[in-house]
Each structure stands twice: as C-alpha cells, then as structure tokens.
Amino acid sequence: MAGSSREIALLTNPTAGRGRGARARDIALGRFRDAGLTVRDLVGRDADEALDLARSAVADGVQALVVCGGDGMAYLAVQAVARTGVPLGVVPVGTGNDVARTLGLPRHDPAAAADRVLAGRTRTCDLARSGSRYFLTVLAAGFDAVVNERANAMTWPRGQMRYNLATLAELRVLASRPYTLDLDGRVLRTDAVLVAVGNGPSFGGGLRITEGALLDDGMLDVVIIKPLSRTRLVQAYPRLFAGTHTGLPEYEHHRVRKVTVAAAGIVTYADGERFGPLPLTVEAAPAALTVYA
Template sequence: MSAPRSFTFLVNPHSGGGAAPEAVVPVARLLRDAGASVDVTYSPGPRATDALVLAAVERGDVVVSVGGDGMVSHLAGAVSEAGGILGVLPAGRGNDFARMLGLPSEPAEIAEHFLHTAVREVDLLEWAPPGGPTRLVAGSVYSGIDARAAALVDRMRWTPQKLQYPVAAVRAIATYQPGRFRVSVDGQAQEYAAALVVVAGSAYYGKGMKVAPGAIVDDGLLDVIVVEAASRTALVRSFPKIYDGSHVELPEVTCLRGARIELNADGRTPLQVGGDGEPLGELPPLGAAPAVVQVRPGALRVIG
C-alpha cells in the first residue's frame, strides 16, 4: 500500500469573512487521523507565499488553497510554475473554481477527496498586459460591469455574503457606461459597444453565475462572452439569466472561442479589468498594444 499523500495547507485568514481558519481545522484533523502529514500555514503575503509553495513542492506535498478564488488563482500559478499539485478547500465568498471542478464542501468528503481522488491536468489563463508582468489566472479575466461589481464586493463589509454579488452587480449596472472594446480571437478582430467582456476558462464566476456555460477547464480553449450595450433596465431584467447560462441565448450576447485573445477598450474613464475576483489593472486603449489572454493547456495539476 502506498503512503498517504502529504499536505501543506496555505490559509487566507481573511477569506469568507474570516471563516477560512475555522474551515481547515476539521479537514486537517481527519487527514492526520488517516495517517497523512499535514502542515497548516497562514498566508503571509504573495512573495512569502511563493517561497512556501516552492518549499512544499520540493518536499512532495500537495499544496492546498484554503480561501476563495483569489487565493486559488494566486496559488495555481505558483504551484504550476513549481511543478506541484494543487488541492482546493473552498472557504471564500465565491468558490467558483471549486464549483467548476465539482469539489465537495463537507469536511469528511473533502478529506476523502484529498486522500483518494486522482490528479488531473487543467488549463490556466495567462494575462499579459503590454509592458507589464504576466499573471496566471485559474477561472476568468473580465472587464466592464463585472470588474466594477467585483470592486464593489471588495468594499462590502455588512452585506450578507449570499447577497454581495447580486447587490454589487445591480449597483454596477445602475452606474455603467458602455465601453468600446476591440476583441481579437486567434487573429480575427471585431469591435463592440459592450457592457462587459469575459474571457473564461471556467464556466462560473461571481459566486455561481454561469457566465460561460460552454467553457471546459481542460479543452485547451478559452470562451469569450461579449454582452453588447443595452439599456440599464434591459440589463437588470436579463441579469438572473446569467445564473443558469441562458443569457447566451439573448441577441445582444456574442460567444466566441479561441486560444489567444487580444483586448483593447475605450470608455469615458479607463476600463478596469479583473481576474478571479482580483483587480488586474486597466485595458489598454484602442490603437495601443493590446493586452493578451492566452490559454496554457494542462498547466496545472489539481486533485479533482
């Protein structure tokens, strides 16, 4: 019989309103009871976390992300580049990457999953702004209403978690101005007056919104969803459709697919871009060198 897997849990203490440290305790106990080696460390910040990932991978540990999608996204890139294996213990507000992988949420099921589920290879997204450093993203990159909504969520302190994304989305719609986006998919370019553009490797974002229902995490392709400009009333009315993916049937929604996406955009103010719930900066204006999102097929080994 082979030895049990060993684990390094890296915990974002702020995820889920501070729920992440509490979530790790029963899972770590069950794994130790099963004979596994478990180390639990609270994330001390991105630079120090990269060093912890490298040390864990060199020991042969599975690196477990304990937090939300932002924590998963950062660790996914670090684990991928170190050649390790990632585990995900969902303990954030969104948990959309865990949702896409169909991961369990109860401690006993999570422990069983970590011990016995096979490792699979999934794609990552590489975000490369002109003149800036590249960043690996696990789920999606987006600009427009959704980037503004994500920024509003980050500032919410008293709104119940299950209401944060819907409330933020409605607030973002209420104040949005459409941008002019240039979207190039594998060299084929088109311009859109749009409310939002999403480049997705995973179907879900925003705590269960099925924004890219056709996305598959290991097909070597990215799904691009463009929601063209509409009235605020029309956007609010159609907003619930995004939860089951039926928004893609609306005439103002365009779905594209490719491996390399180039993005530029102009708006009344610079258009923000986000990835997995975290800000990534601004899209370069029309006429400038584009930002590039491209797929890295099978870049991440994950228990899932």
C-alpha cells in the first residue's frame, strides 16, 4: 500500500488502554501520512456513532478500515467490513487484545501494527455469525459470560481488578446449568458451567478456551466444561492460558458449522462485547473477512 494516494479510514477509541488509544492513533496516523496515504480520521462519541462512521467510510469506498483500540473497536469494525472485501487493519491498544492475538499482530507496538497495513499483505479468514452480527474470536455463554455481566454492572474499581472481583463473587455461587445444544442438527442436553463457541482460540486476554480453533477451516469449535467444584475450577484456570485444559475429564469439544445454544439466565459476550441472551444460533461464515496480516 505504500505510496498509494487512495484513502483509508482510521477509527479510534481514544480512551482505550487508559488513554493509550490517543497516543497510538497519533503514531499510526503519522506513519500512514508519511507513506503518502490520505487518512479519514474518525472518532465516535459512542459505540453507535463509531459504527455509523465505519459503515459510512466503507460505503464511500475507502481502501481499508483501520481501528486503533481494543477488542471492542475491532468488533465494531468487523460489523462494517464483513463480506465487503474491504480489508481490516488493527492497531491494538486494549487490555485483552484477543483479536490481535488471534490474527498474529503486534500487540504492544503501534508503529509495527501500522506497518502491517502499509506492507499491504492480506489474508482471508472466517467469521462467526448470529443473525446480522458477526464475531471473530469467541462467544462466551457460561460462567465467563456471567462474570462479564457482573463486572459491567459494577462502577468500581476500574480495569482488570473489576473483573477479578466479579470472578471472585461469581465463584462463591458457582453452579452448573442445564444446556440444550443443537450441533449441526444433533441435539445434546447436558449440565455445564461453561459453554464457548470459538471461531478463534482465545478470549479474556489469552485464555485459550477453544484451543485448536482455526480461522480458515469453515468450522466452529464448541467447548463444554461439565460441572466441577470451585476448587477444581480455580486449579484448572492456569491451564487455559496454555490450552492444556483439553485434558480435563470435564472438557468436551465439538466441531460444527452451526450451533444453537440454549440456557436460562445467560447473556452472552463475543469479542468481549455484550452480544445477547440465550438462546442463540451461531453459524460459520467462511472467508467473510479480509485482514492485514
């Protein structure tokens, strides 16, 4: 892309990473303009306006949409570029950065991430779709989703500590739930503490819950964690970072093209964003996204 006179859009969440978003945006913006690109510099007042700006830029024919922020901004951008062929670039600035981790992008160097866009190398990958909404990484539909819901209702503290406290609070009342899953037409009824639907392997800042999920296989990876005690869950937690939880007897894995997940009292999260209550049907959307790699 270097030397091109065509326009790209740069969508920024300036508050991402406790203010690092604005600094990273300045670095990326300078990099792009120094390379001769025309940059449409976009900042939304809220998520709805940010998505409107992204969709308008794509409709106007920008050469690429680049987001500077965390997984939430990447999620918004995916809604704008899915199935359009417009490449997505990510300059990660968030806390978890699972989208960047899944795509193999630099997570702590905005200049290096911007250079991936300038290099112009792209790859096509799958998305997961529920209705008109898409996600790139993992849909959380169990204990992890309940923790997110509690944390988002808390006003204090800020940052990762809020999620730590929410996790401790939910651990005290940990209980399995009855789930009904339709796995490519095969109905499974089971009790579980966690169900996750993965297009990619990780969520929650590197927790490899759907270990082995690939971005280009046209499949979804559904992971079920059967009932286990609080102590056993805490002991198993570190194994999620290495993906070795797959050896647990409570672990169950299915590869499908389409899944419907139903359970009472669960609001799901995808790419770290509130996605919607169960039941939900999710299906693979092969080759729906072009990204700078």
